[in-house]
Amino acid sequence: MRSSNSRPSRPVLLLLLICFVTAVRAAAEKRRPGFLFTRTRGRCSPQFWSSRTELWPRMVPQRSTVSKVFGSRAYERYRYDLTLLEATARNDDVENAFARLVKESTAALLNSYARIGYPYTAWEVKTLLIRGLVSEKAAAVQAQHFHEANQACN
Numbered sequence: 001m002r003s004s005n006s007r008p009s010r011p012v013l014l015l016l017l018i019c020f021v022t023a024v025r026a027a028a029e030k031r032r033p034g035f036l037f038t039r040t041r042g043r044c045s046p047q048f049w050s051s052r053t054e055l056w057p058r059m060v061p062q063r064s065t066v067s068k069v070f071g072s073r074a075y076e077r078y079r080y081d082l083t084l085l086e087a088t089a090r091n092d093d094v095e096n097a098f099a100r101l102v103k104e105s106t107a108a109l110l111n112s113y114a115r116i117g118y119p120y121t122a123w124e125v126k127t128l129l130i131r132g133l134v135s136e137k138a139a140a141v142q143a144q145h146f147h148e149a150n151q152a153c154n
Helices: 010-031 046-050 066-070 072-077 084-088 097-114 122-132 136-152
Strands: none
Touching: 046 084, 046 097, 066 072, 066 084, 066 097, 066 122, 072 097, 072 122, 084 097, 097 122, 097 136, 122 136
8 A cells, every 4th residue: 555655646747747837838928019010110210208217318208399309400301390209100101201210310319318329329320311302312321221221220
């Protein structure tokens, strides 16, 4: 006969191990986002900055206007009261190169202050936005450059 102090048999230990692994997997799956479609928003994209999930750099408060931050050339192109927060949240940038430029350059400016190793300095972002205002083609090219830098950033 077996004594009451005997160790559990291997099948019982195996069953307990399988139950534990199954419980851990189920808990991990509950933390995952939906399986059909998940939209990732990088930490440097305009959508990220417009979501307000991170504090904005003190140098550029959300209520600052595009014209005050980027200068008089931006004042001529955009509304005088367009805020940086509104610029990052724009959704009219698909066909409008100037709208895309202000959206991506605002995110680039925020990234230049908030992200170590971002490829542009704040001064470069401001200068390149002004250069991009020369023509629609220049705006589209510069917006694409900022977009690529914003997407590659962490």
